[in-house]
Amino acid sequence: MARTHGYRLIFKKIARSYGFSIRKTRSYSSQYKKTAAFRVTTNKGTYMIKPFIGSKSRLIQLSSYAVKLHKRGFHGMPKWLRSRSGKYWEQEGGKFFYLTDWIQGRKMSRSKEDLVKLGRMLARLHSVSRNLKLPRQPDSVTLRHRRKYYAFLRRLKNLRRKPTKAGTWFRHHGDLCIELSREAIHSLGTSKIRSTLREECRHPSLVHGDVTVANILQSKNRIYLIDWDLMKRGSSYYDLVVALTNTAGFEPSKMAAFLKGYEEVRPLRRREKELISSLYRIPREAWYVCQYAMNGRKYGPLLNVLNKTWNSRLIAIKWIDTWSRQ
Structure with missing residues (x-):
């Protein structure tokens, strides 16, 4: 249990x-922080106090999104609480905080049943938020991935010469990483996928931005996503691919369960499936390992995961290619 003593006076003021x-x-800690959130038991119930790292304008925007989603009937996130002043956040001790209901639940089991529920919930987020009439945004998906691809090629050329674990791995698998990346980038540039992305830019969704097992709770018969600090306007297709990669474990049967749940709420057209397949094809973790290794950052744990799951990833890519043509 992390320290709470330094927050006691601040929390008393917030409580008032x-x-x-x-x-x-x-x-409570998270995957990234030793002290990520606090569970507070009060005379009126149990809540979560979340320290927020970011600007005031960003927090106002975040709270606005959360309130609008809840009013439109999306209940896959903890409800934000409004203070007596009418704000959905408070500033004390030079820091920002917001309060939500406390969700009592268990971590998602990665069972097919839970993955179906997760797929439905993510589809509701994307569908409900798309109806909020958010401002249009530029197509960042294609441009961002093209830039990352060329950066990967530059780094890979140097990394393969190095007598390191990463250098050895990429000497064996680098050519296939290049092939998968090139195919994905080419597909993203085709007219039908560009048209799909332009359509999404005109009617963007809100995305969670970090759908991982650690950020998912199963409470009774409902799935909740927690830690919404990265929520923003973005690509629902990329959000889906990140969630699928992080939760289904490259197992086709579990991928099918997730996508089945998603399409029960938000059916996907053929070209949307092809876009999702293209984004899934990108060896994203290999790009990250290459980047970390060339920048002197720690990459061992990520390389171990990449190495252990590599064959499963290739099977999963073939499966999603078939799914996209159905």
Whole structure:
């Protein structure tokens, strides 16, 4: 359990602004932070206090998105609470905080049943938020991946000469990484996929931005996503691919369960499936390993995961290619 002593006075002030008194506080860590959130037991219920790292304008935007989603009937996230001042956040001690309901649940099991529920929930997020009439945005998907692809090629050329674990791995698998990347980038540039992306730019969705097993809770019969600090306007297709990669474990039967749940809520056209298949084809983790290795960052754990799952990834790519043509 991380320290809470330094926050006690701040939390008392925050509690007063929300009209309750705190009886017990417990801190929780996350994948990225030792102290990510606090569970507070009060005289009016149990809530989560979340320190927010970012600007005031970003927090206002985030709270606005969360409130609009809840009003439109999306309940796959904890409900944000409004203080007596009417704001959905508070500033104390030079730091920003927001409060939500506390979700009591278990981690997602990665069972097919849970993956179907996750697929449905993510599709609801994308569908509901698309109806919010958000401002249009430029096509960042194609441009961002093209830039990352060329950066990968430059780094790979030097990395393969190095007598390191990463250098050895890419001497064996680098050519296939290039082939998969080239095919994906080419596909993203075809007219039908560019048309699909332009259509999405005119009517963007809100995306979670970090759908991982660690950010998913199963509570009773409902799936919840937590840690929404990266929520923004973005590509629902890329958000789907990230979620699929992080949760289905490159197992075709589990991928099928996730996509089945998604399409129950938001059916996908053939060209949308082809876009998803193209994004899934990109060896994203290989790009990251190459980047970290050339920038002197720690890459061992990610390389181990990449190496252990490489054959499964290739099978999963073939499966999603077939799915996209159905």
